[in-house]
Amino acid sequence: xxxxxxxxxxxxxxxKWAEAWPAARSxxxxxxxxxxxxxxxxxxxxxxxxxxxxxxxxxxxxxxxxAWWKDELRLxxxxxxRHPLLLATPxxxxxxxxxxxxxxxxxxxxxxNASETLVRIQRLAExxxxxxxxxxxxxxxxxxxxxxxxxxxxxxxxxxxxxDLRARHGVxxxxxxTVLGALVTTLALIWRDELQARYRRLPRVxxxxxxxxxxxxxxxxxxxxxxxxxxxxxxxxxxxxxxAWWAVAGMH
Numbered sequence: 001x002x003x004x005x006x007x008x009x010x011x012x013x014x015x016k017w018a019e020a021w022p023a024a025r026s027x028x029x030x031x032x033x034x035x036x037x038x039x040x041x042x043x044x045x046x047x048x049x050x051x052x053x054x055x056x057x058x059x060x061x062x063x064x065x066x067a068w069w070k071d072e073l074r075l076x077x078x079x080x081x082r083h084p085l086l087l088a089t090p091x092x093x094x095x096x097x098x099x100x101x102x103x104x105x106x107x108x109x110x111x112x113n114a115s116e117t118l119v120r121i122q123r124l125a126e127x128x129x130x131x132x133x134x135x136x137x138x139x140x141x142x143x144x145x146x147x148x149x150x151x152x153x154x155x156x157x158x159x160x161x162x163x164d165l166r167a168r169h170g171v172x173x174x175x176x177x178t179v180l181g182a183l184v185t186t187l188a189l190i191w192r193d194e195l196q197a198r199y200r201r202l203p204r205v206x207x208x209x210x211x212x213x214x215x216x217x218x219x220x221x222x223x224x225x226x227x228x229x230x231x232x233x234x235x236x237x238x239x240x241x242x243x244a245w246w247a248v249a250g251m252h
Contacts, residue, residue: 007037010088014040017047023219031212038092039212041085042130045069045094046138047145049102049124054149054157062156063106070099095127111162114190120160121146133206137217140195144220147227150174151184161187181230188227196221 018024024043028036052065073096076086086092101123111117125138149157158174161183166172169183199221207214219234226233 006084006087009084010037010040013084014044017044021047023216026219027212027215030215032209035210035212037089039216041089041092042094042127042134042138043141043216044085045073045098046125046142049098050142050145050149053102053105053124054146054160055154057154057156059106063103066099066103066106070096070103073099093127093129095129097126098124101126105160111160113162113164114187117160117162117187118143118191118194131206131210133202133210133213133217136198136202137213137220140199140217140220140224143191143195144223147184147188147224150187151181151227153180184227185230188224192221192224192228195224 014024018028021043024040027039031039049066049069052062052069056062056065072081072083072086073094075081076083077093077096079090081087086094101120105120105124108120111120121142122139125135125142127135127138130138146157146160150161153174155174158180161171165183165186169179169186171179171183174180199217222234
């Protein structure tokens with residue numbers, strides 16, 4: 001397969017995630033030179049693993065998909081990838097531990113508090129080869145994805161909701177209605193300040209060559225902030241593009 005076909009397959013596969021996460025289109029638009037293919041693969045793999053954990057309803061399908069990704073990441077580490085996103089990014093190494101942790105979480109006990117849930121989510125984004133800004137962004141994207149899945153009433157996301165907040169809000173299942181929204185707001189509020197503090201500790205110089213990553217980071221923080229405040233989620237319009245531009249203005 002030639003490079004053009006590989007890139008076309010990767011772009012075609014990622015299209016569903018660009019539709020689900022419009023900030024990805026802005027990230028591609030403003031990405032630094034040579035950044036986008038690797039960034040697309042990194043977040044695409046995260047979204048695939050997150051979907052298996054928090055969106056897919058059938059437990060058998062979830063386990064099979066995560067086992068496939070575990071094997072795929074192992075093969076990619078041996079320079080034998082099969083997936084279009086990884087075929088288009090030779091040299092990108094992603095740890096099979098991400099899928100390992102995801103598989104383990106299917107059998108883990110329900111988290112007792114918000115900190116335990118956050119740790120579980122962030123472990124899905126761990127990769128030893130990532131720079132600090134990549135780790136931070138991928139983890140924040142994972143948190144945003146989880147909160148949206150929970151907000152939509154996905155039973156597989158609710159399985160990871162902490163027991164103490166379920167009790168506080170009187171939420172018995174993923175179809176509890178408005179009180180589920182209150183649970184999402186509380187989780188977003190608890191996590192928002194910690195995630196923003198981590199962002200402020202990242203040296204600005206580390207974002208050089210990572211404009212697309214900065215766009216995604218900024219968009220995910222805005223989404224979490226909106227959920228924490230109980231506001232309407234940010235609309236997809238020209239203002240988002242302008243916001244993305246301001247997020248990377250002055251960066252190389």
